[in-house]
Amino acid sequence: MKLRSLIWMVLGFFLVSVMFLTLPNESYAAREWKYALEEIQGSVQDHYAQEYKKRVEEQIQDVTIIIYPYGALGTSEDISELTMNGMLEFCFATPGHLGTFIPAARVFSLPFIWSDNLEVNKYVAQHSKAIYEMLAAEYEKYDLKLLAALTEGWQIWTANKPIRTPADMKNFKIRIMGDPILAETYKAYGANPIQVPYSDIYSSLQLGMIEGNIQPYFAHEEMHFYEVQDYFIEAKEMPFFATVVANKQFFESLPKEEQEVIEQTARDCIEYIWGVQAKLNEERLEKMLKERPQIQVIKLTEEERQAFKDQTKPVIDKYIEMSGDTGKQILDQLLKEIAEAEEMFGK
Numbered sequence: 550m551k552l553r554s555l556i557w558m559v560l561g562f563f564l565v566s567v568m569f570l571t572l573p574n575e576s577y578a579a580r581e582w583k584y585a586l587e588e589i590q591g592s593v594q595d596h597y598a599q600e601y602k603k604r605v606e607e608q609i610q611d612v613t614i615i616i617y618p619y620g621a622l623g624t625s626e627d628i629s630e631l632t633m634n635g636m637l638e639f640c641f642a643t644p645g646h647l648g649t650f651i652p653a654a655r656v657f658s659l660p661f662i663w664s665d666n667l668e669v670n671k672y673v674a675q676h677s678k679a680i681y682e683m684l685a686a687e688y689e690k691y692d693l694k695l696l697a698a699l700t701e702g703w704q705i706w707t708a709n710k711p712i713r714t715p716a717d718m719k720n721f722k723i724r725i726m727g728d729p730i731l732a733e734t735y736k737a738y739g740a741n742p743i744q745v746p747y748s749d750i751y752s753s754l755q756l757g758m759i760e761g762n763i764q765p766y767f768a769h770e771e772m773h774f775y776e777v778q779d780y781f782i783e784a785k786e787m788p789f790f791a792t793v794v795a796n797k798q799f800f801e802s803l804p805k806e807e808q809e810v811i812e813q814t815a816r817d818c819i820e821y822i823w824g825v826q827a828k829l830n831e832e833r834l835e836k837m838l839k840e841r842p843q844i845q846v847i848k849l850t851e852e853e854r855q856a857f858k859d860q861t862k863p864v865i866d867k868y869i870e871m872s873g874d875t876g877k878q879i880l881d882q883l884l885k886e887i888a889e890a891e892e893m894f895g896k
Contacts, residue, residue, distance in 0.1 A: 579612070580611055580612045581612070581613050581614075581615055582612060582613070582614045582615070582639065583614075583617065583636075583638050583639070584598055584601075584602070584614050584615065584616050584637070584638065584639040584640065585616075585617045585621070585622050585637050585639070585641070586598060586616065586617065586618050586619055586628075586640070586641050587619055587625045587628070587640075587641045587642075587643055587747075588618070588641070588771075589618050589619050589620075589771060589772075590618045591771060592618075592619075592767065592768070593701040593702075593765070593767060593822060593825065593826045593829060594641050594701070594791060595616070595618060596822060596825045596829075597699065597793075597818055597821070597822045597825075598614075598616045598641075599616065600818050600821050600822070601614070601793075601814060601815065601818050602614040602616060604814045604817070604818070605810060605814050608810045608814070609807055609810055614639075619747070619748075620748065624746060624747075625641075625642070625643055625646055625726075625747070626646050628640045628641075628642075629642045629646065629693075629794075632693065632795070632796050633650075633691050633692050633693060633796070634692075635796045635798055635799060637796065638795060638799050639696075639793065639794065639795050639796075640793075640794060641791050641792070641793060641794075642791070642792050642793075642794045643726065643791055643792075644656070644657040644658065644790060644791075645657070645658050645726045645728030645731060646726060646727050646728065647688075647792070648728055648729070648730070648871075649727075650691050651684075651687045651690070651691060652871045652872035652873070652876060653683075653684055653687050653875050653876040653879050654684065654687065654688070654792075655728060655729075655730040655868055655871065655872065655876075656679075656684070656868065656872075656876065656879055656880050657698070657787075657790040657792075658728050658730040658731050658734070658787070659730060659734075659787070659861075659864065659865065659868055659880070660734050660786045660787050660857070660861050660864060661786060661787070661854075661857070661858040661861055662787075662880075662883070662887070663788055663887060664887055664890065665896060666891065666894055666895060666896055667700065667703075667788065668894050669887065669890040669891050669893075669894045669895075669896075670700055670887075671819065671823050672893070672894065673886050673887055674697075674698045674700060674790075675816060675820070676886075677698070677883065678882060678886070679879050679880075679883040679886060680695070680698050680883070681695065683875075683878065683879045683882060684879055687875065688792075688794065689797055692796060692797045693794040693795070693796070693797055694795040694796070694797045694801075695792055695793075696792075696793045696794060696795055696811065696812060696815035696816070697792065697793040697815040697816055697818065697819055698790055698791075698793075699791060699792075699793070699819050699822055700788035700789065700790055700823075700826070701765050701767070701768075701789045701790075701791060701822075701826050702765035702766060702767065702788065702789060702826050702829075702830040703765065703783065703786075703787075703789070703830075704764065704765065704786060704787050704788065704789050705763070705765060705766055705769065705781050705782065705783060706761060706762075706763055706781070706782040706784060706786075707761050707762045707763075707764075707769060707775070707778035707780060707781055707782070708721070708761040708778065708779070708780045708782065709761075709778060709780065710779075710780065711780055711782075711845070711847055712761075712780070712782050712847070713782075713847065713849060713853050714853065714856055715738045715739050715856060715857060715860055716739070718735070718738040718739045719739040719740070720739070720740070720741050721739075721740040721741060721760055721761060722740075722741045722743055722758070722759045722760040722761070723735055723740045723741070723742055723743070723759065723760065723761040723763065724742075724743055724744075724745045724750055724759045724761065724762045724763065725742045725743065725744055725763065726744065726747075727744045729867075729871070730864060730868055731763075732744075733863065733864045733867045734861065737860040737861055737863055737864055738857060738860055743758070743759050745758070750772065750774060751772060751773060751776075751777065754774065754777045754778065755777055761778070762774055762778065764789070765789050765826070765830055766781070766829075766831075766833050766834045766837070767826070767830050767833045769781070769837065770833035770834075770836060771833070775837040775841060775844060776841070778844070779843060779845065780844065780845050780846075780847060781834075781844060781845070781847065782847045782849065783846065783847065783848045783849065784849045784853075784854055784857060786854075786857065793815050795811065834846075865880075868880065
């Protein structure tokens with residue numbers, strides 16, 4: 550781990566040097582903060598980051614936030630490590646790959662624990678003690694300040710055949726991120742989960758290395774995955790969650806009033822991005838169906854969803870085994886918060 554961190558520190562200094570050399574002179578301000586995304590320009594994360602940049606720069610006058618889309622500074626894992634090591638001030642960090650360091654973060658990958666009502670999930674993402682106190686403490690052990698958790702819409706399965714039952718998933722080669730909880734989930738359904746980098750999904754689908762994929766609708770469209778898939782399956786298995794993090798030492802070095810701006814603005818932008826993601830997912834689904842009208846959308850019934858849910862108890866057990874008492878306490882608190890929010894908003 551020490552050698553890996555040293556390598557990343559050297560690489561980070563190199564990347565930062567390159568960034569400063571290649572930026573135009575007029576972009577310089579008294580302070581520049583770097584913010585890396587796990588998605589491309591025009592994505593949900595890009596919309597969030599652009600809004601965050603605008604609001605923060607309005608409140609902290611001598612700061613410019615520079616946004617780097619996916620691939621500019623490496624993979625999701627790369628930018629998380631660069632942020633841990635202080636080479637980046639902010640990044641999006643998918644909890645699945647963070648689970649390598651923070652096992653409890655994999656709570657966001659658990660199937661069928663969230664409400665069917667995304668308003669409920671948004672409320673919990675804004676106000677959760679499980680996230681902003683209990684889980685945030687785990688992030689801080691790795692020099693990450695957890696600023697926000699946001700949903701980018703439901704995860705949608707794709708395939709070139711209908712999938713309605715676990716039997717339809719038998720030996721199905723489905724792409725997952727490098728998250729053992731996702732691997733356990735799809736193994737429980739009978740599938741063959743395969744880890745593939747985000748940038749390689751399209752070619753892997755073309756070549757038959759994988760047969761299906763899991764993304765919100767907007768990502769299926771902007772990465773053109775729909776061009777090589779014939780079915781969208783809405784299982785409401787889990788929303789796609791991303792977390793926004795800052796380097797902890799950077800955050801704590803700032804004046805208290807700036808810390809408050811950074812933290813509160815990140816939470817406030819959850820409300821903003823809620824409307825954006827809903828619009829993007831709806832519009833891009835329409836666009837994909839218009840371009841390829843042969844695509845079929847399958848919405849699983851409650852009975853069909855229950856058949857998948859019935860297979861997931863070993864996944865919950867595996868999460869608790871991986872994350873220990875801390876993970877169990879976080880999960881229990883989160884389930885309590887979801888249930889309470891459902892009483893407020895309805896299921």
